[in-house]
Amino acid sequence: MEKLWSSILMFLLLIIRRNGLCQNFAESFHSHPQQEQQQHHYGDIGTDEPQFITKGHLYRAVVGDTIVLPCKVKNLGSYVLLWRRGAAVLTAQNLMVTRDARFKMIDGYNLQISNVRVTDAGDYVCQIGDVEPRDQVHTLEILVPPSVRSVPDHGIISARQGGTATLECKATGNPTPHIYWFRKTAKHSSMPLGEGPVLILEQVGRQHSGTYQCKAENGVREAAYADVNLKVLSPPELSTERQWIHASESCEIEIVCTLQSDMNTDVSWYQNSFMLEPTDRRTMYSRGNKYILSIVNFRTTDFGNYSCVADNSLGRTKKYIEVSGRPGPTEFLSSQYSSHLDRYNLTFKIESLPDLDEIKLLYRKLMINETYQRPGNWNELVLYPSVSRYDSRHFVMSYIITKLEHNSVYEVMVQAKNRYGWNEVSDIHQFHTRSYGYVNENMDFIINSISMTSSGSDIYRKKFIIIFICCQFLAAFLLSVIT
Structure with missing residues (x-):
C-alpha cells in the first residue's frame, strides 16, 4: 500500500510541475513583451539543467548510530527532489512522506537517519523528478558488533576419557566475526587453542576438564565471549x-x-x-x-x-x-658428617604412642674406591636405652657408634618395638667420618642441634654455631699442617 501511495504521489507531483509550466507559458504568450521577457528569465528550465553536487557513496554505520546521507543539487529550479528507498518514497521536496520518526531532512535535502537498525541497510536514492528521473544512489551498510553463544546454550559438554570432545560456539555480527578458543584459567594464556566455530579435543583425559572460552571479534566495538564447560567422564x-x-x-x-x-x-x-x-x-x-x-x-x-x-x-x-599400634617410620635427625675420626652420634625420631621397648641398630661400612662400591657386613646392636619423648606421639634417641674408621662412609638402619610389635626397618641413612685434625668432643651435639632446630627464634643461634664450626675446622686444618 505504501509503495502504491508513493507512486501516486510521484505522478501527482509531475502533473503539478507540468501544469505550472503550461500556465507560465500561457501567461507569457498574452502578456506585455516586457513581462514576457521577465517571465522567461525566471521560468525557463531549459538553459540550466539541475546537477548533483554530491556523489553517490558507500556509508557504514554501527547499529544505534546516526548517519546523514547528503544530497545537494544546483539549478534545481522548479524541479521536485525526492528521497526514496526502492519503490518507497521517503521525502518529496520538504515534505516527509515516511511515518518513521527516525528519518528527517536537515541542511536542505540531506537525509538523516537516527538510531540505525540492521533493517536500514540498502540503497537510498536522491532523485530529481522529471520525465526521465535523474538519480544519485547512496549505499548504507550497517555494522553490527559481535555476539556469541555456546552450543548448546547451557554450555556444558561431556566426553568419555580417551574419547573426542567437540566444543562449539556460534557468532553473529557484521562483518562476520572470527572466533578464537582459549582455556579459561586463573592465569589467562594469550595463545589460542584453535580458531573457528568448532574446537576438537582428542584423547581427552581428566586434565582436559574445565572451562573453555570462545572469543568473537569483527573489529566493531568490543569482542564478545562465551564459556563452554567440559566434563571428562572417567573412572573415579x-x-x-x-x-x-x-x-x-x-x-x-x-x-x-x-x-x-x-x-x-x-x-x-x-x-x-x-x-x-x-x-x-x-x-x-x-x-x-x-x-x-x-x-x-x-x-x-x-x-x-x-x-x-x-x-x-x-x-x-x-x-x-x-x-x-606398632611404631612408625624412623626419621633421622643427625647430620651426614661426623666431627670425629672414629665415632658418630646417631640421632633419630620415632612415632609411638606407647613406650618403646627395644631398638635394633644395624650399621656397615661401604668399601669404595675409584672403580667400585661394595658394602661390608652388617653389625647389629640391640639397645634398651632410656629414650625421651619429643612430644606426645614421638620419641627422640641418640646413640654414639664407636670403633669406626676415619675418612670412611657408613650406612645405618634402625628398627623399633613397642607392645604392639616391631615397625618396618628404616630406610638407609648414610654418614661420613672425618679424615684429619682435632675437633671438640661436643661437635656432634652442635651439628645435631643445627639439624633439630627449626624455629625462627633460633636463627641467630644457628648462625653463631655455624661460624663456630667453621673456626674449629680451620683451626684443626692449620694444626695438622703445622704438625
Whole structure:
C-alpha cells in the first residue's frame, strides 16, 4: 500500500510541475513583451539543467548510530527532489512522506537517519523528478558488533576419557566475526587453542576438564565471549593423605580419602575386606571431595587394613590405609658428617604412642674406591636405652657408634618395638667420618642441634654455631699442617 501511495504521489507531483509550466507559458504568450521577457528569465528550465553536487557513496554505520546521507543539487529550479528507498518514497521536496520518526531532512535535502537498525541497510536514492528521473544512489551498510553463544546454550559438554570432545560456539555480527578458543584459567594464556566455530579435543583425559572460552571479534566495538564447560567422564580417582596411621587404645583417629570425579560416585569403607557401617564409635561423612572415616574410643579390634572404595558407572577404584599400634617410620635427625675420626652420634625420631621397648641398630661400612662400591657386613646392636619423648606421639634417641674408621662412609638402619610389635626397618641413612685434625668432643651435639632446630627464634643461634664450626675446622686444618 505504501509503495502504491508513493507512486501516486510521484505522478501527482509531475502533473503539478507540468501544469505550472503550461500556465507560465500561457501567461507569457498574452502578456506585455516586457513581462514576457521577465517571465522567461525566471521560468525557463531549459538553459540550466539541475546537477548533483554530491556523489553517490558507500556509508557504514554501527547499529544505534546516526548517519546523514547528503544530497545537494544546483539549478534545481522548479524541479521536485525526492528521497526514496526502492519503490518507497521517503521525502518529496520538504515534505516527509515516511511515518518513521527516525528519518528527517536537515541542511536542505540531506537525509538523516537516527538510531540505525540492521533493517536500514540498502540503497537510498536522491532523485530529481522529471520525465526521465535523474538519480544519485547512496549505499548504507550497517555494522553490527559481535555476539556469541555456546552450543548448546547451557554450555556444558561431556566426553568419555580417551574419547573426542567437540566444543562449539556460534557468532553473529557484521562483518562476520572470527572466533578464537582459549582455556579459561586463573592465569589467562594469550595463545589460542584453535580458531573457528568448532574446537576438537582428542584423547581427552581428566586434565582436559574445565572451562573453555570462545572469543568473537569483527573489529566493531568490543569482542564478545562465551564459556563452554567440559566434563571428562572417567573412572573415579582416589588419593590418601597417609597410607599408615598410628593408633592406640582410647585414642581418636580419622582416615581421609580424596575423590576426583566429574560424575555421580559412591564411596564406601572397608576393614579387612568387610564393609563398614556407622556405629556409636564410627562415623562416615564427606567435606567437599574429601571422604572421612572417624573412629573414637579406639579398641584393639579396630587395628587392621582399611580401604576406601569409589564406584561409578565407568569403573571402581580402591585405596588402602593401614591402622597400626606398632611404631612408625624412623626419621633421622643427625647430620651426614661426623666431627670425629672414629665415632658418630646417631640421632633419630620415632612415632609411638606407647613406650618403646627395644631398638635394633644395624650399621656397615661401604668399601669404595675409584672403580667400585661394595658394602661390608652388617653389625647389629640391640639397645634398651632410656629414650625421651619429643612430644606426645614421638620419641627422640641418640646413640654414639664407636670403633669406626676415619675418612670412611657408613650406612645405618634402625628398627623399633613397642607392645604392639616391631615397625618396618628404616630406610638407609648414610654418614661420613672425618679424615684429619682435632675437633671438640661436643661437635656432634652442635651439628645435631643445627639439624633439630627449626624455629625462627633460633636463627641467630644457628648462625653463631655455624661460624663456630667453621673456626674449629680451620683451626684443626692449620694444626695438622703445622704438625
